[in-house]
Structure formats: C-alpha cells, structure tokens
Amino acid sequence: MDRQLEEAGFAASEAGQNGFSEALRNALGADLVLTGDETARYCSDWHGDVQCRAEAVLRPRTTEEVSACVRAAATLGLGIVPQGGNTGLVLGGVPDTPVAVVVLSLERMTRIRQIDPDDFSAVVEAGVMLETFKDEVSKAGLFFPLALGAQGSCQIGGNVSTNAGGVNVLRYGMTRELVLGLEVVLPDGSVFSGLSQLRKDNRGIDLKQLFIGAEGTLGIITAVSVKLLPRPEQVATALLALESLDDAIRLYRRARHQCCDLMSAFEFMPPLALRLAQEGIPDLQLPMDADHSAYVLMEISGSGLVDIDDLMARFLEQVMEDGLVIDGVLAQSQAQAQNIWLIREGMNEGQAKRGKHLRTDVSVPLSKLAEFVAEAEAAVASEMPDAICVSYGHVGDGNVHLNVLPDFEAGSAAIDAQILKAKKIVNSVLDRYKGSISAEHGIGRLKKPDFDTRLPDTHRQLLTAIKRAVDPHWTMNPGCQIDRT
Structure with missing residues (x-):
C-alpha cells in the first residue's frame, strides 16, 4: 500500500476541487473507495434527521489499509470522519460539510481475533457488531456486559470511541471500564499498538484513555481488547x-x-x-x-x-x-x-415514529434525580403547554433522557424552534443542578455549542493542547467536539 501511495504521486493541488475521489482511487484502489450516490447512507444520521455529503467513503479491511487511507487523505489535505455503525445520537459520525472531507467506515473490519476464556478477555476489530460479539463470547461460556438498544447495529469501535453507556452501567460501568487495550491509527498514519490484556499495568499515563470517548478526534480505533466475565x-x-x-x-x-x-x-x-x-x-x-x-x-x-x-x-x-x-x-x-x-x-x-423531537441525555446526582425531573418537566409545561415530556432512564447512575415531543401539527421550522426552546429550558434547569449535558451519548456535532459554552478555560486549554499534540493539522473528525482555535 505504501508503494501504491508513492506511485500515485498525487498532491492536493493536483487533485483540484473535484478530483479527490479519482486521486483516492488511484492511491488506494477502487475497492476501498465509494463515490457519488454510493455514499448516501454514510452521510445520514441514524434517525434520518440530517443528510450531508462527502468527497468519498473509504472502506478499509485491515489496520494497514486504515493507515494507508489516513496517509492518503492527509496528503490530499482531507479531513476524516471515522464511522462505525452510525447509530450515534449526537452526529459524531457524519460530516457537517461536503467539502474536503471523507468518511472512513470500519464496517469491513469484522474479525474477532481472539477469545481467551482463561484470561477472561478478547481482542476484537472495530467493525464487529456488538450483538455478534456478545453472541460469540456467550458460546465460549463468557459474557460481555455492554448492552444497548442498538446492539444489533452498533460496532465495538464506535462503542469505545463514544464511551457508550447502556442499561448495565449500574453494575459494570461505562465502556471505558471494560477496555484493556487499543490499537489506533493516528493522524499521521502511524499505529499505536496497545492491545494489552493485562488487568494491572501501572507504567505511567494510560494512553488508551485518550481515545476512549474522543469520538475519533484523535485517531481511528481499529481493534480493542476487552474484559469478559462469567456468563x-x-x-x-x-x-x-x-x-x-x-x-x-x-x-x-x-x-x-x-x-x-x-x-x-x-x-x-x-x-x-x-x-x-x-x-x-x-x-x-x-x-x-x-x-x-x-x-x-x-x-x-x-x-x-x-x-x-x-x-x-x-x-x-x-x-x-x-x-x-x-x-x-x-x-x-x-x-x-x-x-x-x-x-x-x-x-x-x-x-421516532411521532416525528422529530428533542432527545436529551443528561445526568444529575442520584439524590436529585426525581427533583430535577419534576422541575424540568414543570418548566417545559409552563413555557410550552402543547409539548409532551417523556422522562426515562437509568436510575442507578443518575442518567435521565428527558425528551420533549413538540406540537407535531406545526410546520417544520416551528418544530425546530420548539426543539431549540425545549433544549434551552431543560439545560437551564440542569445547570442549576450542576449536571452534565451528556451522560452517555457523547458530544459530537449536535451538542458542541452547549458543550462549548459550559467549558471552563482550564478544561478547554487541556483539550486543545492534547488535540494539537496528537492531531496538529486537525484532520481527525473535524467539527466534532471542539473547534480549531
């Protein structure tokens, strides 16, 4: 693949405004590159609320091919949006601009490399569906506890990149607590090989934690080693x-x-x-x-x-x-x-069948959960009497999905305005409870404005410093989580 890139001999200036897809095919081979109408399903969110476009969709099968894709995109000056099962709810896996951006899908990386009953661990590639993995682990008499409504569609790499939660967090913790090691392709195409299966490894800073929950902004997770438990x-x-x-x-x-x-x-x-x-x-x-x-x-x-x-x-x-x-x-x-x-x-x-609505994913201290729900629902009812609140969630970890169904008889623009108003009302109450605007879904692009306005200066400086150090050209998932400064 390195030779193919070298022989392609292309540069961003040679690609031109409309030549990116051709340059990518020349460098990577037509099998790895989708263009035109073939890209449509990769450029829409799970609920179909948002549609966009990309210069191309790259579909590597191996870590080496992911590395080659990253280097090719970097040579062309293209941003890369990593995408797993695309079941996220905060637009972290779809581009927000069609210009100079490619989607890199991990859907072909579907190998379970190892299940080790004696070590109670496994190594699995990023594109393996969560449900498929859980079934294979179960056949070995073991159990992987991450459980999500979308587990028939979501992928392991995306679960780790978003630090997914789910219904078993109460007992087993977020995805972060189930990860032993990672393999990650970095923004320059190099590979961080950290697929450790050790339970205890105290050799300085735990680098894998940088990529868990980073939503692909620091690199592309290609494989994961995880903890397993007795079934x-x-x-x-x-x-x-x-x-x-x-x-x-x-x-x-x-x-x-x-x-x-x-x-x-x-x-x-x-x-x-x-x-x-x-x-x-x-x-x-x-x-x-x-x-x-x-x-x-x-x-x-x-x-x-x-x-x-x-x-x-x-x-x-x-x-x-x-x-x-x-x-x-x-x-x-x-x-x-x-x-x-x-x-x-x-x-x-x-x-979803009722139509576009506000989906929130917030958390408050468990002792304040009932009080918060009552106050937030009352605030919405007071200012939006035609809206309907649907509050549900995970009691044990203080996570509430306080969703708001607008007046669906209103037009599209009016519904969007109602959703925005409801979000401001809920977040205003949430701030008084010192809660989080994202308990388990991540930030993505959808929650970035709310995240940005609540980000303390020191927190922002640390995040920006890490981003600049790992991804100095800001090519990984541009527009997700934080903006370039």
Missing part, C-alpha cells in the same frame, strides 16, 4: 408499578442495599413509555396496565451458588408488603423477560 446463568427480570419517581428512587436505594452488586439494571419509565412502546412495536403485548404513575424495570443476575430467583422473590415480597411497589410482573421465562425489555426499547421507536 450469568440466572437472570430475574421484573416490571414494577409505583406511585411516583420519588418512590422509584426509594426502591432503588433499598434494592442497592439488599441485592448489592447482583443488580444489573434498574430503569424507570413513565406510563406514556408503555403506550409509545406499542406505537413503536404494534404487536407488543403489555404485561400489565399502562395507567400507573411510574414504572421500574429491574434485573438481577448471577452465576454459581447464588439463588437469584429466591433473592428477587424475597425482595419483591417485602417491598410489596410495605406498599412501595403497588403492582408487578416477574418474568417466568427468557421470552417473557425479552418482552419486558421490548417496552424499554420500543418506546424509542414510538417516539
């Missing part, structure tokens, strides 16, 4: 009805003490979530009425000698006797458990 042999899943979100917080505190680290998920949902889930998945059968004030989806799991079913049964018996839980359904089979989880996943589909 849970017992899982107990319950859908519970409560009087309020305050009661859900009380229930969580109690479950955290009594179920301890065996609790793997604790999700709260409003009654509207159940109706939205049926809109998203029309044949979905609800296991209970949708007229209670609040719902919790709770799951505990374990292996070995622990009796998970007994633990869940005893816990639920106590909280129902005390009146904290007023109704509930305990899954009696894996199929029933999956049906309960479809409510949590289907509500997102239902919101």
Whole structure:
C-alpha cells in the first residue's frame, strides 16, 4: 500500500476541487473507495434527521489499509470522519460539510481475533457488531456486559470511541471500564499498538484513555481488547408499578442495599413509555396496565451458588408488603423477560415514529434525580403547554433522557424552534443542578455549542493542547467536539 501511495504521486493541488475521489482511487484502489450516490447512507444520521455529503467513503479491511487511507487523505489535505455503525445520537459520525472531507467506515473490519476464556478477555476489530460479539463470547461460556438498544447495529469501535453507556452501567460501568487495550491509527498514519490484556499495568499515563470517548478526534480505533466475565446463568427480570419517581428512587436505594452488586439494571419509565412502546412495536403485548404513575424495570443476575430467583422473590415480597411497589410482573421465562425489555426499547421507536423531537441525555446526582425531573418537566409545561415530556432512564447512575415531543401539527421550522426552546429550558434547569449535558451519548456535532459554552478555560486549554499534540493539522473528525482555535 505504501508503494501504491508513492506511485500515485498525487498532491492536493493536483487533485483540484473535484478530483479527490479519482486521486483516492488511484492511491488506494477502487475497492476501498465509494463515490457519488454510493455514499448516501454514510452521510445520514441514524434517525434520518440530517443528510450531508462527502468527497468519498473509504472502506478499509485491515489496520494497514486504515493507515494507508489516513496517509492518503492527509496528503490530499482531507479531513476524516471515522464511522462505525452510525447509530450515534449526537452526529459524531457524519460530516457537517461536503467539502474536503471523507468518511472512513470500519464496517469491513469484522474479525474477532481472539477469545481467551482463561484470561477472561478478547481482542476484537472495530467493525464487529456488538450483538455478534456478545453472541460469540456467550458460546465460549463468557459474557460481555455492554448492552444497548442498538446492539444489533452498533460496532465495538464506535462503542469505545463514544464511551457508550447502556442499561448495565449500574453494575459494570461505562465502556471505558471494560477496555484493556487499543490499537489506533493516528493522524499521521502511524499505529499505536496497545492491545494489552493485562488487568494491572501501572507504567505511567494510560494512553488508551485518550481515545476512549474522543469520538475519533484523535485517531481511528481499529481493534480493542476487552474484559469478559462469567456468563450469568440466572437472570430475574421484573416490571414494577409505583406511585411516583420519588418512590422509584426509594426502591432503588433499598434494592442497592439488599441485592448489592447482583443488580444489573434498574430503569424507570413513565406510563406514556408503555403506550409509545406499542406505537413503536404494534404487536407488543403489555404485561400489565399502562395507567400507573411510574414504572421500574429491574434485573438481577448471577452465576454459581447464588439463588437469584429466591433473592428477587424475597425482595419483591417485602417491598410489596410495605406498599412501595403497588403492582408487578416477574418474568417466568427468557421470552417473557425479552418482552419486558421490548417496552424499554420500543418506546424509542414510538417516539421516532411521532416525528422529530428533542432527545436529551443528561445526568444529575442520584439524590436529585426525581427533583430535577419534576422541575424540568414543570418548566417545559409552563413555557410550552402543547409539548409532551417523556422522562426515562437509568436510575442507578443518575442518567435521565428527558425528551420533549413538540406540537407535531406545526410546520417544520416551528418544530425546530420548539426543539431549540425545549433544549434551552431543560439545560437551564440542569445547570442549576450542576449536571452534565451528556451522560452517555457523547458530544459530537449536535451538542458542541452547549458543550462549548459550559467549558471552563482550564478544561478547554487541556483539550486543545492534547488535540494539537496528537492531531496538529486537525484532520481527525473535524467539527466534532471542539473547534480549531
């Protein structure tokens, strides 16, 4: 590939305004380069709210080909937008300008290089879908705990680049806590080979942490070594009805003490979530009425000698006797458990079917979660009486998705204005609680203005210094997270 680049002998000045794609094909081969209409699906976000264009889409199969693509783009003076499964919600993987930018898709890097049951670790390439990887790991009697609604489409490299969260953060932490090592192609085409499988390695600064959550702004993750765990042999899943979100917080505190680290998920949902889930998945059968004030989806799991079913049964018996839980359904089979989880996943589909809306991903201290939701929803209702708030999320880590459905009868411009207004209202309340505008989705391009206005000077200086040191020409994912200064 180095020889091909050398023989191509091209430069940015030779490519001209419309010659980038031809120069890339000459250097990399036609098989690695898509142009024209073939690029359309790589230049649209997951929900189809945003469409753009790129000079070309590059689709390497190996780390060496990624390196060659990066060097070719650098020679031409092109920016590179790395892209995984393109399931992100903050526009981190799509270009915001069609000029002098290429998308580099990792979709062809689909090799699971190694699963090691004795080390409880694996090495996997960036383009492997999360669900595929989890299935292969399960066949080896092990478990990779990252769990997302988009796991059938998202890719491991994107999960790491965005430091994805999901429903199991409560027990297993964010993606960052599951990563042992990385292989990364840097902006000059060189390769950082850090695929360590060591649990303890205290040799100075942990360089892999620079790239986790960086959203491709410092380099392109091509492979990841991750922690694996024993596969849970017992899982107990319950859908519970409560009087309020305050009661859900009380229930969580109690479950955290009594179920301890065996609790793997604790999700709260409003009654509207159940109706939205049926809109998203029309044949979905609800296991209970949708007229209670609040719902919790709770799951505990374990292996070995622990009796998970007994633990869940005893816990639920106590909280129902005390009146904290007023109704509930305990899954009696894996199929029933999956049906309960479809409510949590289907509500997102239902919101999408209603149209363009505000999707937030914020976090506050757990002790303030119910208070924040009540205040933010009241503020939206006061200023936007025709809008509908849908607040749900991960109780155990203080992460709330306080979404706002606008008046869909209004025109497109009016809906955009409503979304912007709702975001300002929610963020204004969030600032008073000293919360985060991004709990798990990242910054991307969508949240960059809100991120920028809240960025302390020292924080900005450190981020800019790291960016300049690793990517001095600002070619990696231009326009994502921070602007060139």
